[in-house]
Amino acid sequence: MRYWLMKSEPDDCSIDDLAAMPGQTVAWYGVRNYQARNFMRDQMQPGDLAFFYHSSCAEPGIAGIVEVSRRAYPDTTQFDPASRFYDPKSSPDDPRWLNVEVRFVRKVRLVALSELRQHEALANMRVLQKASRLSITPVDPAEWRYIHEHLIDAR
DNA sequence: GCCAACGTTGGC
DNA sequence: GCCAACGTTGGC
Secondary structure, three states, X not given: OOEEEXXXXXXXXXXXXXXXXXXXXXXXOOOOOHHHHHHXXXXXXXXXXXEEEEOXXXXXXXXXXXXXXXXXXXXXXXXXXXXXXXXXOOEOXXXXXXXXXXXXXXXXXXXXXXXXXXXXXXXXXXXXOOOOOOOEEEEOHHHHHHHHHHHHOOO
16 A cells, blocks of 8 residues: 555646545546556555645645545547547557546645645655656655644644 | 756657 | 657746
8 A cells, every 4th residue: 555646737627626526536547657657557556545736726735635446547538539638659459548546535724835845854755856747656654644744634 | 937857759 | 779859847
């Protein structure tokens, strides 16, 4: 069982959008980066937990907790010419892109990126590194606990 | 809107 | 296989 941080643009799908979905689940389609794909394919398992992170928005930060609810399977948008995620080089026989599915667990007060930066214990988090663009990153269990104890459940 | 970082593409 | 050009991400 592992911990993750998953970025979503709230204009696309916010934590509130996820909570409002049927079954409170969403397919994490559209990942077109091999490192992130490999995390999904090789490591992410149902039951894994993740910070749901709002990116590319006015207040970037952790907005909620989600759980992996389905292991990786072929991303259907890669075969859809009408999709912005269409990949003409991928074939159904040998799908290049996969996605997991995640389920809403809970919303948390927004823990801003600027706030995460203030904690020495979190300095190694991938999301805090300069120009960190990877949309799915592993989170160390100690960091996961620290964020809960000091930033989410505190106050 | 700017721009740094960095992944991908494609010519050679 | 190198590497320049290009596109994208995402904080600010």
